[in-house]
Amino acid sequence: MSTENQAVIHVHRDDVGARMGMWLFLLSEFLLFGGLFLMYSVYRYNHQHDFHVAAEGMNVFLGTANTLILLTSSLTMALAIAAMQKGNKILSLTLQIITFLFGVAFLVNKFFEWRAEFRAGNYPGSPILTAKPSGQILYYGLYYTMVGLHGVHVIVGMTIIAFMIRFTIKGIINKDNYVKLENAGLYWHLVDIIWIFLFPLFYLIT
Amino acid sequence: MEENKTLTKHSPGYGIYILVWLALVTLTALTAAVAGISFGKFSIVVALIIAMVKSYLVLSEFMHLKFEMKAFRVFVVVAILFFLLLIVLLFQNYSYY
Amino acid sequence: MSNSSIALDGNGKLPSYLIDQGKHKGILAWLLSTDHKRIAILYMIGVLSFFAVGVSLGFLIRLELLTPEGTIVSAQAYNELFTLHGVIMIFIVVIPAIPGIFGNFFLPIMIGAKDVAFPRLNLLSWYLYIIGGTMILLSMVLPGGAADTGWTFYIPYSVRTGTNMVFTLSAVFILGFSSILTGMNFLTTIHRMRAPGMGWFKMPLFAWSLYATGWIQLLATPIVGITLLLVIIERVFGVGLFDPTLGGDPMLFQHMFWMYSHPAVYIIIVPAMGVISEIIPVFAHRTIFGYKFIAYSSIAIAVFGSMVWAHHMFAVGLSNNAEFIFSLLTFLVAIPSAIKVFNWTATLYKGSIELEAPMLYALAFIFLFSIGGLTGIIQGALNVDIYLTDTYFIVGHIHYVIFGGTGMALFAALHYWLPKMFGRMYNKKVAKVAFWHIFVGFNILYFPFLIMGWLGMPRRSYHYLPRFQIYHVIATVGSWVLVAGLLIMFINLLRSLRYGKIITENNIWGGESLEWKVQTPPIAENFEEIPVVTAAPYEYKENDEPVLEKEEIV
Numbered sequence: 121m122s123t124e125n126q127a128v129i130h131v132h133r134d135d136v137g138a139r140m141g142m143w144l145f146l147l148s149e150f151l152l153f154g155g156l157f158l159m160y161s162v163y164r165y166n167h168q169h170d171f172h173v174a175a176e177g178m179n180v181f182l183g184t185a186n187t188l189i190l191l192t193s194s195l196t197m198a199l200a201i202a203a204m205q206k207g208n209k210i211l212s213l214t215l216q217i218i219t220f221l222f223g224v225a226f227l228v229n230k231f232f233e234w235r236a237e238f239r240a241g242n243y244p245g246s247p248i249l250t251a252k253p254s255g256q257i258l259y260y261g262l263y264y265t266m267v268g269l270h271g272v273h274v275i276v277g278m279t280i281i282a283f284m285i286r287f288t289i290k291g292i293i294n295k296d297n298y299v300k301l302e303n304a305g306l307y308w309h310l311v312d313i314i315w316i317f318l319f320p321l322f323y324l325i326t
Numbered sequence: 327m328e329e330n331k332t333l334t335k336h337s338p339g340y341g342i343y344i345l346v347w348l349a350l351v352t353l354t355a356l357t358a359a360v361a362g363i364s365f366g367k368f369s370i371v372v373a374l375i376i377a378m379v380k381s382y383l384v385l386s387e388f389m390h391l392k393f394e395m396k397a398f399r400v401f402v403v404v405a406i407l408f409f410l411l412l413i414v415l416l417f418q419n420y421s422y423y
Numbered sequence: 424m425s426n427s428s429i430a431l432d433g434n435g436k437l438p439s440y441l442i443d444q445g446k447h448k449g450i451l452a453w454l455l456s457t458d459h460k461r462i463a464i465l466y467m468i469g470v471l472s473f474f475a476v477g478v479s480l481g482f483l484i485r486l487e488l489l490t491p492e493g494t495i496v497s498a499q500a501y502n503e504l505f506t507l508h509g510v511i512m513i514f515i516v517v518i519p520a521i522p523g524i525f526g527n528f529f530l531p532i533m534i535g536a537k538d539v540a541f542p543r544l545n546l547l548s549w550y551l552y553i554i555g556g557t558m559i560l561l562s563m564v565l566p567g568g569a570a571d572t573g574w575t576f577y578i579p580y581s582v583r584t585g586t587n588m589v590f591t592l593s594a595v596f597i598l599g600f601s602s603i604l605t606g607m608n609f610l611t612t613i614h615r616m617r618a619p620g621m622g623w624f625k626m627p628l629f630a631w632s633l634y635a636t637g638w639i640q641l642l643a644t645p646i647v648g649i650t651l652l653l654v655i656i657e658r659v660f661g662v663g664l665f666d667p668t669l670g671g672d673p674m675l676f677q678h679m680f681w682m683y684s685h686p687a688v689y690i691i692i693v694p695a696m697g698v699i700s701e702i703i704p705v706f707a708h709r710t711i712f713g714y715k716f717i718a719y720s721s722i723a724i725a726v727f728g729s730m731v732w733a734h735h736m737f738a739v740g741l742s743n744n745a746e747f748i749f750s751l752l753t754f755l756v757a758i759p760s761a762i763k764v765f766n767w768t769a770t771l772y773k774g775s776i777e778l779e780a781p782m783l784y785a786l787a788f789i790f791l792f793s794i795g796g797l798t799g800i801i802q803g804a805l806n807v808d809i810y811l812t813d814t815y816f817i818v819g820h821i822h823y824v825i826f827g828g829t830g831m832a833l834f835a836a837l838h839y840w841l842p843k844m845f846g847r848m849y850n851k852k853v854a855k856v857a858f859w860h861i862f863v864g865f866n867i868l869y870f871p872f873l874i875m876g877w878l879g880m881p882r883r884s885y886h887y888l889p890r891f892q893i894y895h896v897i898a899t900v901g902s903w904v905l906v907a908g909l910l911i912m913f914i915n916l917l918r919s920l921r922y923g924k925i926i927t928e929n930n931i932w933g934g935e936s937l938e939w940k941v942q943t944p945p946i947a948e949n950f951e952e953i954p955v956v957t958a959a960p961y962e963y964k965e966n967d968e969p970v971l972e973k974e975e976i977v
Contacts, residue, residue: 136395137540137615143398144607144641147405152645154409155679159653159664161413162420162675180358187354195347198388199340245661254663254670261663261671265656302390309389313381319354320373324361397614408642408729415730416678419745 135299142303146310149273153314156266160321163258170255174263176326177242182233183323186226187315193222194312197281197305207295209288216285216301219308223278230271263322270318273311280304346387353380437951439846439944457542458947463528464844465549470524471913473515473556478909480508485868485902488895491887501885502571503586507563509574510591514598515556517829518687521694522605523552525836526633528844530609532938532945533627535618535954540611544604551601558594562587573883575680578665578673582657589658592651599648602690606640609633618937620956627936627960628717632697635721639686639693643729647683650676674739681732689728691825692792693721695832696763699785702839703767704961705934706782707774711961713766720759727756734803738812746805753803760796764789779932780854784835787862791827795820798873813883816876822869834861834912841916842931846944847923853915860908867901935961 164171200215241248242260249260284304287293293301357376361369386392391399438444440460443452453461484504487496496504527545531538539545563569570591572581581588613634617626653664654676663669665676696717704711711717733741733749741749767789776782798820802808811817842848871894876882880891887895930939937956941949 134540134615137611139394140398140614141541141544141607141611143394143401144610145603147401148603148607148641148645150405151409151642152649154412155646155649155682157409158412158416158646158679159675162416162672165417165420166672167670180361184354184358188351191347191350191354194350194384194388195343198343202340202343244663250669257663257670261669264660264662265653265664306389309384312388313384316377316380316384317374320357320361320370320377324357324373325370326361404638405642411730412646412682415733415745415748418748419674419678419733419742421742 133297135302138299139302139306142306146306149310150314153266153269156262156269157317160262160266163255163262167253167255167258170253171259172326174252174256174259175322175324177237177240178323178326179233179236180323182229183319186229187319189222189226189229190312190315193219193226194309196222197308201298201301201305204288204293204295204298204301209294212301213285213288216281216288220278220281220285223274223281226274227271230267266318267322270311270314273314277304277308277311280307342387346383350380350383436942437946439942440947441845441944444947455546457538457546459527459531459539459542459545460844460945460947460949462545462549463524463526466519466523466527466552469549469553469556470516470520473511474520476560477508477511477516478906480504480511482902482906484508485899487885488887489899491889491892493885498885499568499571502573502883503563503569505883506570506573507559510559510570510595511556512825513574513687513691514595515552515559517691517825517833518598518602519552519605520829520833521698521836522609522633522636523549525629525698525840526605526609526694529840529938530612530630530633531616532941532949533630533936534613534616535621535937535950535956536612536616537948537950537953539608540615541608545608548601548604548608551597551604555594555596555598555601558590558597562590562594565590575677575684576651576654577680578654578671578676579667581654582666589655592655596648596651596655599644599651602640603644603648606637606644610637610641613637618953618956624715624718625956625959626718628700628711628714628721629694629697629936631718632693632700632721635725636690636693639690639725639728643683643686643690646679647687650679650683674736677736677739678733681735682729685732685735686725686728688824689724691829693724695788695829696721696760698832698836698839699767699788700763701934701936702781702785702835703770705839705932706777706779706785707771708777708933709770709774711766712769712772713762714959714961716762717766720762723759724756727752727759731756734808737805737808750803750805754800757796757800757803764793764796779838780849780851780858781835781839781932783855783858783862784831784838787858788828788831788835791823791831791865795823795825795827798823811876813881814876815872815880815882818882819869819872819876822872827865827869834858837916839932840938841919842923842926843938843943843945845920845923846926847919847921848926848931849915849919849923853911857908857912857915860904860911862908864901864904864906864908868898868905869901871895871898871901 196215196219200212200219203209203212203215237243243249244261244264249257281304284293284301287300353376357373360372363369385402391402440458443449445452445456447455453465456462483496484501487494487501487504493501527539559569565587567585567587569586570576570581570588571584571586572588576588576592581592613626613630656662657664657666661669663671665671665673667673700711700717731749731752733745734753737746737750798816802811802817802820838849838854875891875894878891880887880894926943929941929943931943932939937954938945940954
């Protein structure tokens with residue numbers, strides 16, 4: 121021990137610390153959406169009827185499908201970490217790729233949903249939308265912002281997972297050092313949790 | 327030092343995750359089904375309660391919160407309380423004209 | 424122990440962090456460094472440069488207000504001036520100043536760690552900070568002109584004005600992100616990296632204050648982030664969110680803006696209080712009075728400070744219930760701040776006080792912050808506030824709190840820690856001369872604000888009634904004295920970096936916290952071995968048993 125040179129920098133690894141940092145960051149993300157939920161609650165309180173009317177135009181089928189997609193992707197992510205803990209690299213890699221593909225599926229669904237809304241003339245600033253009562257304009261304003269911001273988070277999450285896939289292939293993530301994968305998982309689950317709240321608030325309040 | 331504690335010691339089986347997922351899917355079906363029933367003012371409450379149960383499952387099981395140090399759980403509670411505080415105080419303005 | 428491969432320099436010391444040791448040399452060794460001490464220096468360069476810009480803008484505003492009619496700038500330029508002055512001073516100077524510079528440099532050393540928990544994120548925070556700051560400077564020169572809404576960006580003007588709002592708002596968003604990462608980094612550092620024996624209640628109070636600040640940064644900043652992002656979305660895509668013509672509620676914007684921006688006052692002031700809690704016991708040669716009260720009051724300020732935001736909105740027509748609750752809570756938030764002031768004065772009582780420059784600034788902090796705090800309580804009272812809202816009284820109050828508070832604490836910290844950071848001492852006499860210029864100039868500048876505000880002078884106004892001119896003239900003269908003092912101070916400090924007396928001892932002022940046990944300037948790894956802490960902080964007993972014993976860590 122004492123032959124170790126003092127000048128050698130101690131490689132101090134603290135996985136709990138790494139996860140703690142991630143959790144703190146996620147709480148910050150939670151309050152980022154929290155601000156939007158505050159707005160939603162106030163506007164909904166002030167325009168209850170308009171919100172109900174506007175929500176009836178939503179495609180509940182696509183919304184439910186996307187909920188199931190995200191829930192299942194959360195499952196595959198959790199399984200990917202468990203597989204890595206058990207040292208099953210191939211299984212973990214497969215599950216990560218499946219998670220990524222679920223992300224793609226979610227976005228494709230979203231694309232069709234938004235395209236339908238735009239074709240119906242419900243895009244921001246459109247003559248049809250601006251002619252509607254103010255509560256409905258606000259509903260659509262919140263819908264596009266909250267769902268859009270969530271979509272951005274899905275894309276960020278997929279980018280992170282893409283990096284994790286690369287790290288797994290290169291062996292940077294392995295049985296003894298998988299905290300990166302855990303943190304990517306935490307981020308992905310947060311995206312899922314946000315959707316768990318967005319889903320009833322926009323699709324199921326008719 | 328604490329080097330040994332850094333890796334998560336538990337490594338739960340795949341089964342528990344699939345059970346949690348089944349519960350989540352069931353709750354989703356439930357919330358979509360009861361959305362058709364009109365509880366009046368309470369329909370939003372019911373939807374939010376189901377969403378909270380689902381989030382709790384994801385937090386504690388998928389995100390391993392139940393295995394982490396106590397401090398992590400305190401953090402989450404602090405953030406949620408902070409958010410609730412903001413909502414309660416904000417509605418002092420909007421609900422008492 | 425000393426068989427290390429690092430050569431000792433002439434004085435028998437290990438090479439300090441100021442000497443390049445990594446694979447990069449020269450400027451890259453700074454710009455790519457993940458050493459918390461070097462990042463602190465980067466922050467210092469950034470903060471002080473932006474401070475110079477902010478002071479110049481403020482100086483111009485005062486010059487313009489010398490006469491009741493417009494003289495040197497147009498009305499539009501005047502609006503841009505006070506907006507830029509506010510945005511720069513709040514978001515780029517005082518919010519990152521103390522955590523960015525002194526938090527980065529001394530937090531790890533104070534708790535006995537080799538670096539912060541996430542060194543690379545720390546560097547990223549600095550880059551985000553610089554990008555945000557540069558964007559605001561760019562908004563001044565790009566066509567369209569700088570934002571002219573005031574630093575509060577109130578709806579609906581901020582979605583209608585033709586100036587470079589998107590630029591400014593994105594800059595503030597990026598700065599917020601930088602602030603969140605810093606907060607997250609410090610929280611994790613304090614939780615995970617304290618040295619053996621460094622229990623929560625053995626931490627220096629500066630660390631406690633950074634802990635409380637970290638939580639506000641983490642939880643409150645995203646709210647303003649999303650709010651400003653929504654204004655950008657509303658401007659660019661025309662999505663109906665706040666704009667009343669699309670059914671939005673401009674008051675909701677104000678609520679969400681102040682949900683962050685009031686706690687931001689505590690992001691600004693709590694680290695400053697931490698600095699004062701460090702300096703007072705050292706120069707009074709006494710143990711701090713009521714350590715736990717000061718530590719808990721930081722947390723209490725963070726909690727109460729999050730619940731008072733709507734007192735900025737008493738004049739906009741809140742519900743009676745909200746007005747009552749927010750007024751009450753505003754009075755409550757004064758309690759933890761007052762606890763700190765009482766504890767500091769109790770520490771001074773019967774101490775053998777040494778009036779070095781840091782102590783002078785610390786005492787100025789207590790005096791000016793007390794005025795700032797008490798004028799705040801006046802406005803916390805509903806009926807008085809209806810009359811005082813949007814007058815110069817509030818402008819005086821904010822400057823007493825933020826400049827008199829955090830500004831003075833920043834100067835105190837510079838005089839207290841700069842010799843430690845660079846190993847050279849400034850000219851102490853000149854430092855005192857500068858102090859008196861700043862202190863006197865400050866009061867000549869800002870006290871008339873309180874008086875003319877009380878008499879009804881509205882804030883942010885380009886023209887004013889001739890009967891207010893005498894106060895404006897006095898204030899403008901005060902700004903000259905103040906700027907002269909600032910110039911003397913900064914020239915003295917800068918000069919010391921090159922020509923100051925070289926310091927060899929570790930403990931310059933007789934402090935008891937860990938940064939005074941390490942070499943001056945510190946070595947790259949802070950400690951040769953991680954210390955084991957055995958004593959409580961601030962123990963100034965009979966000539967001091969050693970506070971820590973070094974033990975080999977296997």
